[in-house]
Amino acid sequence: MTEVEQPADRVDVVLPCLDEVEALPGVLAALPAGFDAVVCDNGSTDGTPEVAAQLGALVVHEARPGYGAAVHTGLEATRTDVVAVIDADGSLDPAELPAMVRLLRDTDADLVVGRRVPAARGVWPWHARVSNLVLSGLMRTRGVGVRDIAPIRVARRQALLDLGITDRAFGYPLELLIRAGAAGWRVREVDVAYRPRAGGRSKVSGSVKGTVRAVRDMSKAIARTRPDRPSTAVDGRGTAS
Numbered sequence: 001m002t003e004v005e006q007p008a009d010r011v012d013v014v015l016p017c018l019d020e021v022e023a024l025p026g027v028l029a030a031l032p033a034g035f036d037a038v039v040c041d042n043g044s045t046d047g048t049p050e051v052a053a054q055l056g057a058l059v060v061h062e063a064r065p066g067y068g069a070a071v072h073t074g075l076e077a078t079r080t081d082v083v084a085v086i087d088a089d090g091s092l093d094p095a096e097l098p099a100m101v102r103l104l105r106d107t108d109a110d111l112v113v114g115r116r117v118p119a120a121r122g123v124w125p126w127h128a129r130v131s132n133l134v135l136s137g138l139m140r141t142r143g144v145g146v147r148d149i150a151p152i153r154v155a156r157r158q159a160l161l162d163l164g165i166t167d168r169a170f171g172y173p174l175e176l177l178i179r180a181g182a183a184g185w186r187v188r189e190v191d192v193a194y195r196p197r198a199g200g201r202s203k204v205s206g207s208v209k210g211t212v213r214a215v216r217d218m219s220k221a222i223a224r225t226r227p228d229r230p231s232t233a234v235d236g237r238g239t240a241s
């Protein structure tokens with residue numbers, strides 16, 4: 001546990017944010033009672049961290065680029081036993097979180113993840129769906145029976161840190177799932193509504209370029225987590241060090 005401990009029933013919510021000034025206020029306003037925002041910024045140029053701080057979020061900065069770097073640093077800054085991670089673009093509703101936390105606390109689940117179900121036509125572009133299908137097939141070969149890559153997730157803070165995820169780019173969520181499977185975690189997947197982002201620009205699946213980068217990072221995460229491979233750290237540009 002970190003220095004400033006929160007009451008046992010609160011949940012810190014890590015929000016990886018890169019230039020999300022348009023969407024973030026709505027996401028923060030939608031956080032249910034008992035859930036506290038931890039915003040990790042690593043390179044926004046649109047004032048996202050300043051707005052987050054004004055709206056009461058705990059803001060942490062990470063020098064290294066990458067989605068995984070932001071999530072990892074955000075996780076380190078959390079102060080609660082149970083933590084959540086959710087995209088900050090308004091595509092997922094924080095109101096889904098209490099039921100996910102209940103599932104974690106009241107069942108034998110070690111990790112509760114959301115599976116996106118489009119709430120409107122055209123929300124999820126074809127290339128993102130195809131890459132998701134391929135990736136979930138690959139995950140099944142590693143014994144993880146999920147159908148999405150956990151864009152919203154709830155788990156215990158220390159257990160997540162102990163998984164030792166090394167990816168700091170877009171391979172992070174996939175490496176998390178593979179390591180969770182290898183560690184024998186019980187993973188529960190629940191349907192969550194997937195809406196258009198509330199503003200701003202897509203960094204991942206909204207463009208073919210972003211999808212290609214994500215698939216590249218995730219393929220590396222799959223290769224790196226092969227049972228016969230030693231683990232290496234990977235930075236936000238997807239470079240092994």
Ligand SMILES: Nc1nc2c(ncn2[C@@H]2O[C@H](COP(=O)(O)OP(=O)(O)OP(=O)(O)O)[C@@H](O)[C@H]2O)c(=O)[nH]1
Nearest residue numbers: 016017018042066067070087088202203204205206
């Ligand atoms: N701090 C940080 N956050 C990031 C980075 N890349 C993506 N994110 C955040 O991660 C979340 C998911 O990224 P999105 O751009 O929404 O990716 P996506 O959901 O595949 O694409 P959309 O179709 O546009 O929703 C968002 O909250 C982003 O702001 C990064 O390099 N650093």
Ligand SMILES: [Mg+2]
Nearest residue numbers: 087089091197
């Ligand atoms: Mg998104």
